[in-house]
């Protein structure tokens with residue numbers, strides 16, 4: 001348990017007008033909380049269509065059969081929009097820092113995601129090491145830099161999924177998996193063959209190529225995706241990715257087309273669809289409003305929106321004076337009010353005081 005956290009604490013609450021953050025404004029009608037839960041649905045077990053279309057030589061009958069990692073890796077890596085072209089199969093590293101190994105830093109129940117993801121039992125979260133985006137304010141820097149983590153086999157990754165299911169997880173939550181997509185597809189197939197039935201959550205920065213998303217059709221049930229910037233200049237300064245705005249927006253549309261509308265079951269647990277997360281940066285209300293407006297124009301209320309105020313200045317932010325602050329209650333309130341005024345019906349916001357390193361899990365190989 002991370003210092004300062006209580007098991008079961010969920011920092012997200014439904015967005016509501018006239019609430020803690022939703023500010024009263026002229027012409028706003030009083031009434032019930034506008035959050036409307038979508039119609040309940042229960043998702044059927046899904047066949048792993050993408051896996052079935054892959055080379056049969058990779059198919060194995062059980063978790064004990066070894067799989068050569070290099071067989072799964074691209075010889076000219078274009079898994080993400082960085083398109084480094086390095087030969088991962090022989091151990092070369094691209095911008096993400098990943099080579100021919102699969103590195104995991106933590107596999108444990110996580111109680112601090114959005115309520116439809118964490119539920120009461122927790123999300124079976126697997127934190128992967130390395131990252132293709134490298135935001136200067138990264139909240140998980142030991143992870144994204146590759147400093148934390150342990151090399152595991154594809155079989156071990158499948159075992160982690162099964163162990164998390166045994167612990168009562170509502171889903172398998174893959175955090176920053178983009179650079180390991182081939183191994184993830186393989187591991188999900190193995191776990192499915194061993195009767196794992198949990199939905200797969202693909203928890204991403206949003207910087208995804210359409211070709212890689214196509215590989216995930218039939219594998220992923222839920223996309224938990226960031227939408228960070230509308231401004232190319234901001235994306236360039238903070239993530240060295242000026243193409244992030246159009247890339248992430250195109251990826252969001254593809255995700256919605258692939259997994260459909262946001263759906264939860266009778267217990268309020270998400271079974272399929274997309275949650276769009278936006279981490280507000282200090283002093284960037286205008287860009288945050290543009291992000292939400294563009295997303296709403298693109299996919300409307302087919303998705304659930306999660307507006308986050310937990311930005312925490314990390315040591316690397318010392319070189320970026322504009323990132324030395326936290327998000328103020330006033331600017332966050334304005335963003336929540338803006339989102340609700342757009343007509344967003346499914347949304348979560350964070351309660352005050354979430355800007356704290358105590359919400360960052362320990363990447364200490366727990367569960368690995």
Ligand code: SF4
Pocket residue numbers: 077078079080081082083084085086093094095096097098132178179
């Ligand atoms: S996954 Fe890594 S190596 Fe491959 S293109 Fe992206 S950053 Fe480059």
